[in-house]
Amino acid sequence: MNTEVWFEFARQNWLILLIALVAVLLVINIIKTMLKWAIAIVIVVALVVYSGVSLGQIQDTAAGVKDEAVAKLQGEALKMLKSEASEAVFQKAADGSFTVETPSLKLEGRPNAAVVKVAYRGVPLGEWERGEQVNALIRAAQSRK
Structure with missing residues (x-):
């Protein structure tokens, strides 16, 4: 205990x-x-x-x-997904993994994985499923590349 x-x-x-x-x-x-x-x-x-x-x-x-x-x-992070999508930066590693960073959020994952690791203002929030909002942020960051 x-x-x-x-x-x-x-x-x-x-x-x-x-x-x-x-x-x-x-x-x-x-x-x-x-x-x-x-x-x-x-x-x-x-x-x-x-x-x-x-x-x-x-x-x-x-x-x-x-x-x-x-x-x-998590609620705050979901709000940030929408509002900071235009500032998202996509970085791809040699092993195929990627990182998406905004001023408040950091997502780490693999291309075809069902989950990503999420941190909000440096606080780890665990693994989230790649729902529509998360995928939208990833796509927005990739398009800014």
């Missing part, structure tokens, strides 16, 4: 962790029988179960924020 998620959990739940630690220490110091170990184990197990739920929620939230940010960037 990611250490950032653990740190975030500790930051958000420091009071619960402190209370659990104090409870375990009190139980161990006050109760002198086997019952103390049973109570301490119950407290630790409850804390682990609680942290599992919280860590999952933190991780889901972080993933959701990331997905939302990527979706917004």
Whole structure:
């Protein structure tokens, strides 16, 4: 599991962790029988179960924020495909691969590939299918050559 998620959990739940630690220490110091170990184990197990739920929620939230940010960037990139097509520069490499660059976008791909790698203002947005908008940008860049 990611250490950032653990740190975030500790930051958000420091009071619960402190209370659990104090409870375990009190139980161990006050109760002198086997019952103390049973109570301490119950407290630790409850804390682990609680942290599992919280860590999952933190991780889901972080993933959701990331997905939302990527979706917004993809939306902006699609707008840029249309508006910056006239400024697109096409470069072909010796191996047949190509790069199309505009002031905000960079597309990298192969001539007959179904996908291209897209970066928007230096941020990689992954591989996109070569839909009509992407192909239109490639054609516009090739015609400017």
